[in-house]
Amino acid sequence: MDDRDEILLIGDPRLRQPSRPVLDFKxxxxxxxxxxxxxxxxxxxxxxxFGRAIAAPQIGIPFRMIAMNLGEGSFLLVxxxxxxxxxxxFTLWDDCMSFPWLLVRLERHLSVDLRYQDERGGLIxxxxxxxxxxxxxxxxxxxxxxILALDRALDRNSIxxxxxxxEKKPYFDGLVDYVIxxxx
Numbered sequence: 001m002d003d004r005d006e007i008l009l010i011g012d013p014r015l016r017q018p019s020r021p022v023l024d025f026k027x028x029x030x031x032x033x034x035x036x037x038x039x040x041x042x043x044x045x046x047x048x049x050f051g052r053a054i055a056a057p058q059i060g061i062p063f064r065m066i067a068m069n070l071g072e073g074s075f076l077l078v079x080x081x082x083x084x085x086x087x088x089x090f091t092l093w094d095d096c097m098s099f100p101w102l103l104v105r106l107e108r109h110l111s112v113d114l115r116y117q118d119e120r121g122g123l124i125x126x127x128x129x130x131x132x133x134x135x136x137x138x139x140x141x142x143x144x145x146x147i148l149a150l151d152r153a154l155d156r157n158s159i160x161x162x163x164x165x166x167e168k169k170p171y172f173d174g175l176v177d178y179v180i181x182x183x184x
Contacts, residue, residue, distance in 0.1 A: 002145055005036050005039060005040045005059055006059065007040060007044065007054070007058050007084070007097045007098060008057075008058055008059065008060060008098055009058060009098055009099065010098055010099045010148065012098075014057060014060050014062070014128075015057055015058065015098060015143070015146070015148060015161040016146040016148075017057065017062060017146055018144070018146045019055075019056060019062050019063055019064045019065075019144040019145075019146075020062055020063055020064065020079050020146050021063070021064050021079050022063050022065060022079055022117070023120070024123060025078070025120060025121035025184075029124055030102050031064075031133070033056060033061045033063060033065060034052070034065065034067075034076050034119060036059060036061065037054060037056055037059060037061065037065055037067040037076070038064075038067045038074040038076065040054055040058075040059050040067070041053065041054045041067040041068075041069055042069070042074060044097055045069065045184055046174065048100060049182070050095070050182045050184060051066060051069075051097055051184075052068060052069060052070060052136055052183050053066055053068040053069070053136055053139075053140050054066070054067050054097055054140075055140045055141075055143030055144055056142060057143075057144065058098055059084075059145055059147075062126075064078065064079045064080065064081075064140075064144050065077070065078050065148070066080060066140045066143075066171070067146070068136070068137050068140075069183060070133070070183050071091055071183035071184070074132060074154040075118075075119075075174040076119050077116040077118075077140075078116060078117040078118065078119070078121075078143055079116060079117050080114065080116040080140075080144070081111040081114070081115045081116065081138065082113070082114060082137060082138065082141050083112065083113045083114075084112065084127075085109035085111075085112050086089065086109045086110040086111045086112070086128075087089065088109070088110040089108065089109055089110060090107065090108060090110055090135075090176075090178050091105060091107050091133065091154070091175075091177045092106065092108065092135060092167070092176050092177065092178045092179065092180060092182075093105055093160075093165065093172060093176055093179070093180070094106055094108075094135070094139060094149045094152075095149075095162070095180070096139070096148065096149050098148065099148075099150070100162065101151075101161060101163075102150075102159060102160065102161060102162060103159075103160050103161075103162055103165045103172075104149045104150055104152070104153050104157035104158060104159050105153065105154050105157075105159075105160075105175065105176060106149060106152040106153055106154055107152070107154060108112070108135040108138050108139075108156065109134060109138065110131055110134065111128045111130065111131065111134045112129055112130055112134050112137060112138065113125070113126065113127050113128065113129065114126045114129050114137060124128065125139075132180070132181065134156060135178070136178075155164075
């Protein structure tokens with residue numbers, strides 16, 4: 001493993017820097033970044049047993065890229081844009097690879113429209129992305145903008161240790177509208 005592929009933890013200032021768009025899809029550096037990002041996601045999933053996506057800034061890459069794995073292999077979303085957030089919102093306990101020992105209760109839009117480029121620069125659009133993908137995309141695009149889930153906590157009682165959550169999971173799950181389903 002390359003030290004450059006280590007997931008940055010809260011407190012690292014690079015997590016707070018807004019990312020730059022990818023402009024050249026044939027540049028060897030872009031190809032290397034994409035490979036590093038998907039490798040980091042797969043390694044985290046195998047080590048921790050969870051993790052559906054990772055944003056490039058989480059491994060120190062300052063570009064607008066996300067690697068996702070929804071249970072059928074990794075793929076890249078480049079220069080993602082979320083538009084038309086639904087008025088309807090819901091609450092959930094969110095987790096993050098940059099602070100895997102914590103959970104944060106927050107609110108997200110029920111659905112969003114998504115537009116992004118694939119690894120070759122092709123444009124892909126999806127309308128009214130369903131809740132489980134919508135909340136994930138909102139989390140990852142926040143990373144691209146230098147925003148962490150901790151910044152979106154509902155109140156001071158909405159940040160808890162993962163082991164406390166797991167010990168009292170039914171209680172904590174009763175405090176939210178939706179519970180994330182792992183893809184592993």
